[in-house]
Amino acid sequence: MSFSRCKRLIEIGDTVILYISVTNIYALEVKPTVLNRHGKEIENVFQTRYGCLKITDLIGKEFGSKITLPKGWVHVLYPTPELWTITLPHRTQILYTPDIAMVITQLEIGPGSIVCEAGTGSGSLSHALLRAVGPTGKLHTCDFHKERVQVALDEFTRHGFSDRVTVSHRDVCVDGLGIDGEADAVFLDLPKPWEALPHAVISIKAEGGRICSFSPCIEQVCRTCETMAALGMKEITTLECLAREFHVKYITVPIIPDSSDAAEELKPDYNTETQAKKMKLDIKTSDSEDTNSEDTKVKEIVPSTSKASRKCSESKFMSAISNLKMPGHTGYLTFATVPPGLKRTC
Ligand SMILES: C[S@@+](CC[C@H](N)C(=O)[O-])C[C@H]1O[C@@H](n2cnc3c(N)ncnc32)[C@H](O)[C@@H]1O
Structure with missing residues (x-):
């Protein structure tokens, strides 16, 4: 397998x-x-x-x-790593595909890359990194939780990645990542990433490379950015990936003559249900045509019998409507470049 x-x-x-x-x-x-x-x-x-x-x-x-x-x-x-991420047994908080995609792109990881990761956690990101580096690349992943190291190693072996992974049991804030001047990229998902950053610089190749740190809180991000700058890293950037679901729906909207009194009241903006209500449009909910998906409901917005909407003729079109209340925040991704020949401070 x-x-x-x-x-x-x-x-x-x-x-x-x-x-x-x-x-x-x-x-x-x-x-x-x-x-x-x-x-x-x-x-x-x-x-x-x-x-x-x-x-x-x-x-x-x-x-x-x-x-x-x-x-x-x-x-x-x-x-696939994407399907594994949504089905794996959780031993820790994990990274999800939108963040993972950003990490791999921004760290410029591809076939043949040498990557260090800490901590391994449940191995969600590791699986995507292992596919991205390919058979000619290498992932060195570490965690200070002994049992997690063993379970991750067993999973990587069962999943056919033993040729390209090392899993080590270590506290990276004290002992470093175990790699000296070899890595193209380092990824940190730790409570105190600033303590591991000087060690991360040691792992990176003399020609330079990229570092990313994932943190759920902005206070951790601030401290990470300060440490990155103090160590001489460049291009420090923090990104947040927010997932937003769009439902494709048929919407019936009024066609308004420019001079009509209703024009201002019914100014078209169909992005949210709140705006639809403001426009005095009713929202009808009906079952999805997807019979195997019980959770999906299709909403259709149609004009109500309000005075304003009665003045107008109608037009039906397909639109994508987002739910603005959907939670999306998992954390912040802070990226930096280690320039060639950066001084090591460990
Ligand atoms: C949130 S989990 C990582 C999840 C992982 N990114 C994933 O997608 O599955 C954080 C991991 O870091 C490990 N950890 C925390 N501090 C550490 C340290 N100083 N050295 C090594 N591992 C550490 C924890 O044991 C935990 O397993």
Whole structure:
């Protein structure tokens, strides 16, 4: 099994992604039997709302297949770092795909890159880094939590990354990242990244490289930026990735003559439901056409019988409406460049 390249058929020992619906996705290991709580070996069966799935039935099926169950169907997908991020067993807070995409782009990581990471945590970012560096690159990841180091190492091995990863148990703020002058990029997800920054400089190649630190709080960001500047790093930039969902909906809007009294009142701006209400438009909610997604509702905005809207004729068009109340903040990403030959201060 490898997260970095594809194969066609499911075999024993593979990790598969079971896609039931957009909010029901699971990572399963293809093991014909498991131990029950009395230590007895029993058939491995996964319960779903469409009935139970015998794991042995997956062996020999193609990745991407539709699997019929007693009361419906599910899909088995090939595992990617993105699907792993949304299904992995959480041992810590993790990084999600929008932040991960920004990290890989801004750190300029690609095939052959040598990258240091601390801490490993649940290995969410590590999986994406391991795919990005490819078979000719290397990821050196560290964590001071012994058990997490062991579990991460087992996962990386099962997922086919053992050729390109080292996982070490160390306190990077005291002992450093264990790499001297070799790394193209360093990524830190630590409570006190400023303590690890002098060590990060030591890990970076003499030709220079890039550093990123992820922190959930702005106070941590300020201290990180001050330390980066004091160490002589350049191009210090903090970014925040905010996820915003857009729902594609049909909207019926009034066509307003320029001179109409209603023109000002019904000035078109269809971005939010609040504005739709201001325009005295009603919002109708109906079930989605996607029968396998129970959570999706489609909203349609139509003119009400208010005085202003009665004056106008109507036009129906498709629009994307965002929910401005959606939470998106996971943290801040602070990037910096280590210039060639930067003085080491450790
Ligand atoms: C939030 S988790 C990292 C999550 C990871 N980025 C992911 O996407 O799964 C932070 C990790 O840093 C580790 N850690 C904290 N301080 C550390 C230190 N000084 N040295 C090494 N690891 C440290 C913790 O044990 C924890 O596992």
